[in-house]
Amino acid sequence: MYLYEWLAFDGYEKNDCSERVTGTKKQKKYSANTAPVNVSRCMSESASDNSSLYSYNNIYIDVRTPNDEKRGAITLSVGMGGLMLLLAAVAATWFPIEDLIRGADVNGLHLGWEFYIFSVLLTPMTCWGGLYLYFRYAFRHLRLEAFTARRLIVRFNRITRKVYLLRPKHLGGVVALDWDKAEVFLDPDMSEAQGIDGFVLLGWDKESHGVFDAQGQPKDTLEVTFVGKPTRDATELLAFWEYIRRYMEYGPEAAPRPQRLLSKFPWPWNSFKAAWRLDTGFVGKPALWFFILLNLLLLPVILIHGFFHWVSLLLCYEPTFPKAIEQAGRPLDGTG
Structure with a gap:
């Protein structure tokens, strides 16, 4: 679910903001040469909340990220694989212990040397070794959608003129970003087809000095965030961005409260x-x-x-x- 955010955070010290965005599938879908646009620029005559808001008030709006629906497959594959390894390791340990306490196997036969080699040593070592490798190399992939934050939230605060990212630590943690120093990666002249399954991309480069940690201390880094439910066409995508822009620039009067907010339950x-x-x-x-x-x-x-x-x-x-x-x-x- 958090694949894009994970790839972006993993590349902090390797690439600049535009390269990181270009490296994702979605940026390639728009155009590898899409230039960032200042957030003050109007891109649409209409505005739409795109059914993407968790919270709305006179101070801030909380917006979802694109991949909320794309979860479950990793939980099924990686999660079930880990559960099977755990059960195998527990069984490979418990059954030999039962036989040792009983002094014979389940059939009442004497415990020979092969029991001690295979049941006591090799099988448990193999199972627990496999479980160790799982937690070392596979568990971090499971945390893309399990045992982590249930959702990522992007908060646009029009009073402080900040964009706050609520993320777990392994995806970059909580940061505060200057709205006025943000750049949006959208092409106002994109075709309708280019907006299919599209979403807003916002970036802050190192030179902007617009990135702060949760305590308000400046960070010498770059940031990128993905905002909103995937859209059906370019008109919907640009109207969604215009809704956010109008809220931040002109207030709630220019971006009315949605008829329905997203539930977090x-x-x-x-x-x-x-x-x-x-x-x-x-x-x-x-x-x-x-x-x-x-x-x-x-x-x-x-x-x-x-x-x-x-x-x-x-x-x-x-x-x-x-x-x-x-x-x-x-x-x-x-x-x-």
Whole structure:
């Protein structure tokens, strides 16, 4: 789920901001030569929240990241592999102990030298060794969607004019970024097709000096973040960015509260809806029936995906911003 963020954080000391963005599949989808644009530039005549907001008030909006639906597969493959290794290691240890206590095997036969070599030494060592290798090399991949923060949140605070990234430490941690020093990687002249499955990319390079840690101390680094639910076309993508821009530049009057905010509670039906991925925007169109038929044919796979999507949510914790960021921009009496 956090693959893009993980790749970006892993490349902090190797590449500059534009190279890191270009290195992802999505940036290649737009254009390898897309130049960053200042956040003050208007890119659309319309504005849309793109059903991407967790919170909305007069001070800030909390926005989701693109890959919330893309979870479950790693939990299924890597997670089940680790569970099987653990069970095998426990069984390879427990059963020989039972035989040693009993003084004979399950059939009542005497414990020979082969028992001590294979059951006591080789099999447990192999299983526990495999489990060690799993935690050393595979577990970090499981943490892309399990045993980590349930979601990444991008907060746009119009009072402090900061963008706050809420991430676990292995993805860069919590940082505060200057809104006015941000650059958006969007092409206002992109074709409609280039906006399919698109999302907003924001970057801050080292020279901008716009990156701070959670305590407000400057950091000599670069940052990039991915914002919003994947869109259906370029018009929707540019309108979503315009919604964020208007909120930050002009306030809530220019970007009204969405009719519905995203829920953070891990309801199971939301996981199955994410796995189903049937766009309701096709309702009333002939193309809808093709997607319905395709999803019905893949229903067993969708159910498995949805179940492990939900399991991955249950294996994660709900993240919260530090108190200083929660209070940022609020009046001294705590209202607002």
